[in-house]
Amino acid sequence: MIPGQTQPSLVLANVTNANSGNYAFTATNDLGSVSGTFAVKVVTPPSCALTRVVNDLRLSIPTLEGQTYTVEQTTNLLTGWVAWPASFVGNGLTNYFNVSNSGTRFYRVRVE
Numbered sequence: 001m002i003p004g005q006t007q008p009s010l011v012l013a014n015v016t017n018a019n020s021g022n023y024a025f026t027a028t029n030d031l032g033s034v035s036g037t038f039a040v041k042v043v044t045p046p047s048c049a050l051t052r053v054v055n056d057l058r059l060s061i062p063t064l065e066g067q068t069y070t071v072e073q074t075t076n077l078l079t080g081w082v083a084w085p086a087s088f089v090g091n092g093l094t095n096y097f098n099v100s101n102s103g104t105r106f107y108r109v110r111v112e
Contacts, residue, residue, distance in 0.1 A: 043111045059097045063090025070110040
């Protein structure tokens with residue numbers, strides 16, 4: 001319970017994946033009150049790394065179990081991102097992918 005909140009939004013700092021879940025609320029004013037529930041899923045962005053290996057580069061993505069990861073790439077930050085063909089579900093380990101080191105490419109990881 002967080003009594004006395006009077007703003008139209010509520011900011012929760014320093015949340016972790018453990019804070020994901022269903023939350024209930026009641027809002028009250030001089031006209032009455034309303035109650036409801038909503039689901040919150042906290043997603044922690046991974047700290048990815050790109051390292052040089054023999055003839056390529058290796059992208060490493062640390063994962064959390066149960067979260068879905070999609071790698072996207074582009075050759076120009078002003079154009080659209082293209083998702084790799086297969087997303088994967090995290091297993092709590094670091095996943096490694098070899099990527100081409102030819103030309104300019106940008107990578108990002110979407111977590112759901």
